[in-house]
Amino acid sequence: MEMSAETTMCATVCRVHRCCLCVCDHCSQQEVIVHYDRACCFRVGQRVCIHYDGTMTRSIPPQINATCIECL
Known part of the structure; x- marks a missing residue:
C-alpha cells in the first residue's frame, strides 16, 4: 500500500454499488474503487471530489476508503 497525508481526488462516477463506487480519476484517467458507506x-x-486518508492499494484497480465525497 502507498500512504500519504489526507488526500483528495476529483473523479467521475463510472459504476455505483451499495457500499462502493467505481470512478475514473481525472488526473490519472485510471479507474479506482472507492469504499464509502453512502x-x-x-x-x-x-463529478465528485473524494476525500480519503491517502492510502491506496496497489491492486488493479486500486482501492481507497473515502472519508467524505462531495459533488462538484
Missing part, C-alpha cells in the same frame, strides 16, 4: 447516493456520470 455510495448509493451517487449516480453514474456525476
Whole structure:
C-alpha cells in the first residue's frame, strides 16, 4: 500500500454499488474503487471530489476508503 497525508481526488462516477463506487480519476484517467458507506447516493456520470486518508492499494484497480465525497 502507498500512504500519504489526507488526500483528495476529483473523479467521475463510472459504476455505483451499495457500499462502493467505481470512478475514473481525472488526473490519472485510471479507474479506482472507492469504499464509502453512502455510495448509493451517487449516480453514474456525476463529478465528485473524494476525500480519503491517502492510502491506496496497489491492486488493479486500486482501492481507497473515502472519508467524505462531495459533488462538484
